[in-house]
Amino acid sequence: AFWKDDWQKAFLFDTRDSAKGSYRAKFNFATQEVHYLDKKGEEQAAIPGELSAVIFMKKEDSTKIESVFRINIDEVKRNATCKKCFIQELNQGNTQLLKITQRQVITEDSLFGTQKKYYFNDKVEYFIQTGDQYSRLKRLTKDIFFSYIPGKTAYDTWIREKGLKFNKESDYLIFLDHYNA
Numbered sequence: 001a002f003w004k005d006d007w008q009k010a011f012l013f014d015t016r017d018s019a020k021g022s023y024r025a026k027f028n029f030a031t032q033e034v035h036y037l038d039k040k041g042e043e044q045a046a047i048p049g050e051l052s053a054v055i056f057m058k059k060e061d062s063t064k065i066e067s068v069f070r071i072n073i074d075e076v077k078r079n080a081t082c083k084k085c086f087i088q089e090l091n092q093g094n095t096q097l098l099k100i101t102q103r104q105v106i107t108e109d110s111l112f113g114t115q116k117k118y119y120f121n122d123k124v125e126y127f128i129q130t131g132d133q134y135s136r137l138k139r140l141t142k143d144i145f146f147s148y149i150p151g152k153t154a155y156d157t158w159i160r161e162k163g164l165k166f167n168k169e170s171d172y173l174i175f176l177d178h179y180n181a
Helices: 074-079 142-146 152-162 169-180
Strands: 008-014 019-028 033-037 043-045 051-057 065-070 087-089 095-109 116-130 133-137
Touching (some): 019 051, 095 169, 152 169
Antiparallel strands (some): 019 033, 095 116
16 A cells, blocks of 8 residues: 555655654555654554645665655646545656556455455556646656657657657656756
């Protein structure tokens, strides 16, 4: 159910965008809750509606941001199917790829109906932010993505050199890191 299985250093922010502190935390996609270790080392879950943002730091370098989860982007919330879900900023910079992940438990009967199988399935929505403009992507495809990127043709040679196929999320993030630089 969790975004990452390991506890990571994270900064929690309340609804007034004031820092609540630094904690070891995990994000639960199934419940849309942030679990954290309190000062005694006991696991706690933040009360829904208590947080506006969580900034997870990279495990290998705790001075660099790995991902930001926010719930207070009104324009995204208006166009998203999940109104209470956190929005993950997949990269930093002027142009950002945003993602909403709803992890749901799916139940299936076995072939002869003797056992039930349970597994997680992700429902994902993508948005792109350029400055103050937010746009929902129907799907994360190369054509749809680049329709929101001004001056894309200037990067065609660089994309070929890097061998980006845009068939996985990481290709889009590699491009955006270069594009924002």
